[in-house]
Amino acid sequence: MEYDILEKSAGLVASDEPQDTRLKYAARLFIGALPAFDECVIYVWNDNKRCMELKALHVKKDGGAKKSRTDSYGEGAQPPEGAQLLQDEGLAWVAIKSGKAIHAHSNAPFSEAAVWEGVRDSGLAGFKSVYVWPLMDSSGCYGAMYLKSRKKAVLTAGEKRVIRTAAFHTAMAIKFEWLARRQIIEHGELKGLKKKLVNAERLMALGDMAASIAHEIKNPLVSLGGFALRLRSKLGADSPHMPYVEMMLAEVAKIEKTMNGALRHLKDSLLELTRSDLNWILEEAAAVFEDDFKGCGIEVIKEFHNGPMPVDVDMEQLKIAFDNLIANAIQSMKHGGTLRLKTMTRGVWAVAEIADSGGGIDPRHLGQIFNPFFTTKDDGTGLGLPITNSIIMRHHGIIDVINDVGVGATFAVKLPLAV
Amino acid sequence: MKKKILVVDDEEGLRLLYKEELEDEGAAVELASSGPEALSKLEGNSIDLILLDIKMPGMDGVEVLRMVKERWKDIPVILCTAYPHYKHDFGTWASDAYVVKSSDLTELKQTIRDILAKK
Numbered sequence: 001m002e003y004d005i006l007e008k009s010a011g012l013v014a015s016d017e018p019q020d021t022r023l024k025y026a027a028r029l030f031i032g033a034l035p036a037f038d039e040c041v042i043y044v045w046n047d048n049k050r051c052m053e054l055k056a057l058h059v060k061k062d063g064g065a066k067k068s069r070t071d072s073y074g075e076g077a078q079p080p081e082g083a084q085l086l087q088d089e090g091l092a093w094v095a096i097k098s099g100k101a102i103h104a105h106s107n108a109p110f111s112e113a114a115v116w117e118g119v120r121d122s123g124l125a126g127f128k129s130v131y132v133w134p135l136m137d138s139s140g141c142y143g144a145m146y147l148k149s150r151k152k153a154v155l156t157a158g159e160k161r162v163i164r165t166a167a168f169h170t171a172m173a174i175k176f177e178w179l180a181r182r183q184i185i186e187h188g189e190l191k192g193l194k195k196k197l198v199n200a201e202r203l204m205a206l207g208d209m210a211a212s213i214a215h216e217i218k219n220p221l222v223s224l225g226g227f228a229l230r231l232r233s234k235l236g237a238d239s240p241h242m243p244y245v246e247m248m249l250a251e252v253a254k255i256e257k258t259m260n261g262a263l264r265h266l267k268d269s270l271l272e273l274t275r276s277d278l279n280w281i282l283e284e285a286a287a288v289f290e291d292d293f294k295g296c297g298i299e300v301i302k303e304f305h306n307g308p309m310p311v312d313v314d315m316e317q318l319k320i321a322f323d324n325l326i327a328n329a330i331q332s333m334k335h336g337g338t339l340r341l342k343t344m345t346r347g348v349w350a351v352a353e354i355a356d357s358g359g360g361i362d363p364r365h366l367g368q369i370f371n372p373f374f375t376t377k378d379d380g381t382g383l384g385l386p387i388t389n390s391i392i393m394r395h396h397g398i399i400d401v402i403n404d405v406g407v408g409a410t411f412a413v414k415l416p417l418a419v
Numbered sequence: 420m421k422k423k424i425l426v427v428d429d430e431e432g433l434r435l436l437y438k439e440e441l442e443d444e445g446a447a448v449e450l451a452s453s454g455p456e457a458l459s460k461l462e463g464n465s466i467d468l469i470l471l472d473i474k475m476p477g478m479d480g481v482e483v484l485r486m487v488k489e490r491w492k493d494i495p496v497i498l499c500t501a502y503p504h505y506k507h508d509f510g511t512w513a514s515d516a517y518v519v520k521s522s523d524l525t526e527l528k529q530t531i532r533d534i535l536a537k538k
Contacts, residue, residue, distance in 0.1 A: 215474075215501055218501040218520065219430045219432075219433060219501060219520070220430070220432060221522065222433060222436075222501075222520045222521060222522045223430065223432030223433045223435070223436045223522075224432075224522065225521075225522020225523070226433075226436040226440070226522045226523075226524060227432075227436060228522070229522060229523065229524075230436070230439060230440065252522055253522075256521070256522065
């Protein structure tokens, strides 16, 4: 029996079957190998729910009908009695905490309210002998396994050793499944992050190029505009050439406005970092727009993180970034709306969210909003968001856009929390 | 007596623009297209004010400013540039004023008037 069960339990570790199938197989394996026992139950720790869930139950054939199931209650549904073991509930937790198998024996069957070593465990009810193994290794705990007998049953020292090893195999089967699942998730996240980074870097390069072009244009533009102004003062208001001069001046002014936007961007390479607080920065940035909020009938809701949010930033740069985002939000709500300013910490990030109720961004434009010179506004330069993106990137941060078409857009600025 | 202003800029169009505009205001204007040329003009002339571009090939405006302030510390210097951000550069702090270039010279002319009035 011994080698047979060990060979099979070792096979569980390498199996490609889904976890539930493997555990069901394990439960059947234990009951098949130990005829004195009637029932095998395997619980697996669920990190999200912070409890252990019943994943496999195998009941011996003789007497009653064969029962073998894995957990099948759906997400959100109330689990059946005994399908969950909350933290510190039942003998499983005693086994896990001590790191050793526990056995409970009683001359009469245990009752519903059975207490063993100070711990209540309804899973004992109706049985006379129950063994519990922790499913763990040196780096963590993955679950617990119960072997239950309606008669009094005692395992020999040899049997215990074999079951301990087989239980370890079961734990490893669970662990490998976890690791594989985590790898898939992390790989997906990494791929997404890489794509985003490549995109953000491309946009930063575009922004830099726009800025250097702007500088080359600025000087000749000043002399063009300057001489046009001289022409205007020399010609006199009644000159028939005046409309041409006015046209020149208007066009120069338009280019100058764009150029100034792009030139602000040039500063980005020189960051003067000081320790600041993201709550304070957002508060300061919003304060500038008080009149606009009133003028446009915009209600401002502030949900600030209740605690320090230290960030190392170039204050002037960051102010430009938040100015741009808040100004955009206001422009999307010219006829009133709600501006939600929210800050929070998320892992290594200090996050500031600027959410408007301006109907969101046309999905056709979403891919272009960070491109320099892309604008949907009549008087826009198309540099606000590219500059904002570049500033945040240079602070090793990132901007997430959550677009709720028909409702509004949320720009989430994530900056590394200073340590 | 006419005030004499030295304009230092590597852009020919801008030199000409400043010259015409400032002469209209009643100043005498000397032109230099580079740092070294500006320094040699300072040797032989009595200059009342310097209008200095920052971004020039070779010797840049910040360097010219430093040399001017070492030898002619009483001549006021207005830094004039396309970049607003030089304001935070320590090297520019020795200047008497800082004007961002614009085709509208109103601000520049006002700054010149203010500085010359103080002299």
